[in-house]
Amino acid sequence: MPIDPEIPELCGFDCPHAAFPPAETAGICRTMSAVLCGKLAELVNKNALCEFRRRQADQQTSRAAGRRAGAAPPARSKSPRGARGRRSRP
Numbered sequence: 022m023p024i025d026p027e028i029p030e031l032c033g034f035d036c037p038h039a040a041f042p043p044a045e046t047a048g049i050c051r052t053m054s055a056v057l058c059g060k061l062a063e064l065v066n067k068n069a070l071c072e073f074r075r076r077q078a079d080q081q082t083s084r085a086a087g088r089r090a091g092a093a094p095p096a097r098s099k100s101p102r103g104a105r106g107r108r109s110r111p
Contacts, residue, residue: 024074032056032071 029036038059055064058073065072 024077028060028071028074030071030074032058032065032067032069034067036071038073 027037033039034041034056036056036058040057040059042055042057042064054067056067057063058065060073061076
């Protein structure tokens, strides 16, 4: 999925999905350093690289890596005690 071209590279109030953080969670000082991201529904650092873009890129690279590796299922434990650490009853 391509990244939305309306989302700027740096996080700030010029982003269409940005909003001021609520006063009860952020306080007056926090509004100068944080932005409420509408896409992520959480506070992100202002003037940092866009967190939404970063997470989207990470997702795409992890999917691509999984396809290259064959996405094998995780190995099961061969312990005689089982998965929970208790011996199975006969």
